[in-house]
Amino acid sequence: MLDCGIGCGSLSIALNSILPDHVAFYGIDMSAAMLATADVMMRQTGLLPQLKQADIHSIPYADQSFDFVMAAHVLEHLPEPQRALNEMIRVLKPGGMLFVCMTRRSVFGALIQLRWRTWAITERQGVAWLQDCQLADIGFRPVNLGSYAGKASMAFWARRPTKERRKLQTERPTAY
Numbered sequence: 001m002l003d004c005g006i007g008c009g010s011l012s013i014a015l016n017s018i019l020p021d022h023v024a025f026y027g028i029d030m031s032a033a034m035l036a037t038a039d040v041m042m043r044q045t046g047l048l049p050q051l052k053q054a055d056i057h058s059i060p061y062a063d064q065s066f067d068f069v070m071a072a073h074v075l076e077h078l079p080e081p082q083r084a085l086n087e088m089i090r091v092l093k094p095g096g097m098l099f100v101c102m103t104r105r106s107v108f109g110a111l112i113q114l115r116w117r118t119w120a121i122t123e124r125q126g127v128a129w130l131q132d133c134q135l136a137d138i139g140f141r142p143v144n145l146g147s148y149a150g151k152a153s154m155a156f157w158a159r160r161p162t163k164e165r166r167k168l169q170t171e172r173p174t175a176y
C-alpha cells in the first residue's frame, strides 16, 4: 500500500492493526523531516516502510503499482487536488482500493480551513470527482475520531475498475 503525504505515519500505523501481515508499506511526503519521523514511528511498531521524498502531483512509481493507495488530510492542502487524485489512481492497480480522508465542512472544519487556507471540499464534490475518474464502489462517511479534529473529517473510498475508460477532470474545488 502507498500512503501519500504520509506525515508521521499515523494512518499507516493505525491501518497496520487491521491489514494482513504481508502488506508492504510505502510512503511519500514532500517533507524530509516528516519522513524521518514516520520512519522512526513506524519502525517502533515493527513496520519496515519504504519512504521517499516526493510530490503527490508526480508520484515516482510506475502505473498500476499498488493494491491500496491513500491520502489523509493532504488533498485539501494542495494547489491541484484533482491532479494529485489522478496520480493516485494512476499508480493504483485495476481492482485496487483508493482511500481519501479530508477536512469536511463544519464549525471546526471552518477554523482549519481559515487557519491553513485549505480547500473546503464537500461530500458531493468529492463523490463527483471519484465518479469522473470512472471509479466504482464509491463510498463516503463522516469520520469521528473522538477528538475535535476528528469530528471535522470525512472519508471517501472507491475501487479502480478492472475495465475502464478514464478521463481527466477539470472542476476545481470551492475556496472557503
Ligand SMILES: C[S@@+](CC[C@H](N)C(=O)[O-])C[C@H]1O[C@@H](n2cnc3c(N)ncnc32)[C@H](O)[C@@H]1O
Residues within 6 Å of the ligand: 004, 005, 006, 007, 008, 009, 010, 011, 028, 029, 030, 031, 034, 054, 055, 056, 057, 071, 072, 073, 074, 077, 078
Ligand atoms: C496534515 S498532514 C497529514 C499527514 C498524515 N497523512 C496524517 O494523516 O497524519 C499533510 C502532509 O502532507 C504533506 N504534503 C503536503 N503537500 C504535499 C505534496 N505536494 N506532496 C506530498 N506530500 C505533501 C505534508 O508535508 C504533511 O506531512
